[in-house]
Amino acid sequence: MAITDPVTDQRVPLDRDLAERYAREVNALSATDCKHERTELRRGFNKGGGPIVKKQCLDCGLLVGNPVKRTSESDLLPEIDEAQHPAYEATRKGEWDSVRRRYVALQESRWRGSAEGKSYFQRSHADYLASPGWAERRSLVMDRANGLCEGCRKARASEVHHLSYRNWGSEFLFELVALCGDCHDRIHRLDEDRKTGCTDCVHGGEDGEWCHQFEMPTAASLIPGGACGPKRQGFVDADKYG
Known part of the structure; x- marks a missing residue:
């Protein structure tokens, strides 16, 4: 794209x-387009300068529907606001x-x-951590922990840690944990001692979460367009290797 x-x-x-x-953002923004649910009849002039009576949206100023036949009471209608729709479009x-x-x-x-x-993951993960989606998940995890570290339940939680990258970008909340700085450092030391990766690939480890060949979470590596891709182009069968 x-x-x-x-x-x-x-x-x-x-x-x-x-x-x-x-x-996703485009779809969300498109969903907020004006639905023209509030309209009223107004009087004005068409492009040829002739008098016209037509419904105007009270929210965005668009003229909607077909012109309405003028009556003796048409002159009592409010005038069409010619500036409202251009202002809405500009916004x-x-x-x-x-x-x-x-x-x-x-x-x-x-x-x-x-x-x-x-690396690609370093760049994309940094972008993700700055995104509204991550901010929302982080806030929900902090709310769940009531502001206390879920590692020691003594210190204030200041960071959110990934227990799993399997659903990176759309994590389940149980894959995230609120931690204080000391517990966050401790869990990273534990992670460094644990072998990770595709369970059946020589480049991986036991839990299938980290790719050592491309230095990124397996989930990120295997997405369409990822370093390994859905067809696992970098796969080497661990059982047959060596």
């Missing part, structure tokens, strides 16, 4: 996971442009990270 940068008017191709996130364009600018900036940040030698 490619989107148009509203600043440069250039087409910018998005990474697959960014494209999926962008599509909506600003909202759409804001979304596009944000995703262009995310994509360009990834390209810069690639040039600096950062």
Whole structure:
């Protein structure tokens, strides 16, 4: 998927996971389009300068439906607000442009990270941790813990840790835990001592969560467009190896 940068008017191709996130935001924003549920008859003039009576949406200012026959009472109707719909359209364009600018900036940040030698997962995970979706999940986990570390239940929780990357990007809340700094450091030390990876691949370990060949969570590696991909192009059967 490619989107148009509203600043440069250039087409910018998005990474697959960014494209999926962008599509979800587009659908959510589209759902807020005006449904023209509140209208009233108003009087005005058509493009030819002739008098007209038509329904105008009270929320966005769009003229909807067919013209209504004028009557002796038409002159008592309020005038059509010619400025309302252009103002609404300008506001909506600003909202759409804001979304596009944000995703262009995310994509360009990834390209810069690639040039600096950062892995795909490092770049995409950093973007994800800055996303509204992660902020919502993080808040829910903190609420669940009532602000206390779920490792020691003594210190205040300050960080949210992934117990699993299996559903990275759309985690179940039980795959996330609120921790204090000390417990977070401790669990990372434990993770470093545990072998991880695809259970049947020589590049992996026992729990199938981390790919050592591509240095990213298995779930991120195996998505369409990922480093290994759904066809597991980097797979080496651990049972037959060596």
